[in-house]
Amino acid sequence: MKTIVILSGGMDSATLLYAVKSRGDAVKALSVDYGQRHVRELLAASRICEEAGVEHRVADLTALRPFMSGSSQTDDVPVPEGHYTEESMKATVVPNRNMLLLATAAAWAISSKFNCVAYGAHAGDHAIYPDCRESFIATMREAFLNCDWHPIKLEAPFTGMSKADIAKLGGQLGVPFALTYSCYAGREKHCGRCGTCVERREAFQLSGVPDPTAYEIENVPVSM
């Protein structure tokens, strides 16, 4: 298979990259800049690809910001702290981000004559982010089969897995987790307080994989 991996720079998509690479696919990685508050995750994606020896490209979707308003990741809504609640997580939704992401990946697959796109959405996301739900991914899977003369396969192997399961798999595959970046605050160290930091730390603790992350605040108790 020839596979475009959608790579955010976080631990899930880095694990996906290594999983696809380990089965022997030809691999390229795509990150999308849709006007995130910070570019640290794009730098993380770039470093992961250097380490993995994979071609990496960043698609610039910042011009679409006026069409994607209403998210704390791109606008001036405050970043929610602590474990995500439904409301605080909704504030981080970028309207239709994932359809745009997938459409861009499919475009690159078609023009590269690649036949697969791999996408790291996982079970922890799907209740809150509408476009991380399995029902959405299933519809996009059908669209990928019909968007060109040659069908593009859309793989999303983590939809049934928890973030701890993914960390465990990444540990087995030797993913360089120290290079990954998840924090919404966007400073050099992970803040340790935002929703993604809390989930990241929890995933390492639950999986038993050593957490190489430098957090600004250590020893926040994990809520189980």
Add this chain to the structure above:
Amino acid sequence: MKTIVILSGGMDSATLLYAVKSRGDAVKALSVDYGQRHVRELLAASRICEEAGVEHRVADLTALRPFMSGSSQTDDVPVPEGHYTEESMKATVVPNRNMLLLATAAAWAISSKFNCVAYGAHAGDHAIYPDCRESFIATMREAFLNCDWHPIKLEAPFTGMSKADIAKLGGQLGVPFALTYSCYAGREKHCGRCGTCVERREAFQLSGVPDPTAYEIENVPVSM
């Protein structure tokens, strides 16, 4: 209904705009700049919206050109002349253009709290452009129902119609066809020779609607 109309600046999407407006919807129009050879069709879209009294926005997708290579509309492949053959039409395909177009429209619909996107793909396109086929649109229709908490309706009322049928409808609705622009060559007048010009002229002739277009070459016989 609150509807985003995807408006290329050509006669089909202009007719769609007037059709949606005539049934009383709240309407906004979206054009996408994906690095076309010329901006004349975007200017046409803008003038049509001024005439119709509809808000118009252009989404800039030119940054995605490196991911959409291989088309005469965006690259240095020569523009095919004469009535489209399958091969010459394939040269005008922009990889996954329509999924990107639809994804952008859905993003704007979600962030505007609109509930419908109208899209003017028609029967004349579907055999050659993979992402104009009804099978593709049907899959995107399902994706639109699942990409947000609130379903977005995707309407593509022209998929069963010929371009002549659309011209006839546009004539009944008073569409300002003189403001529309279809030519791939991109000069001030329509060239009259490229595939879209040939189809445009033919649609007017077959529908009996007066053709207000200034062509560089008049009197090209229509092949029926």
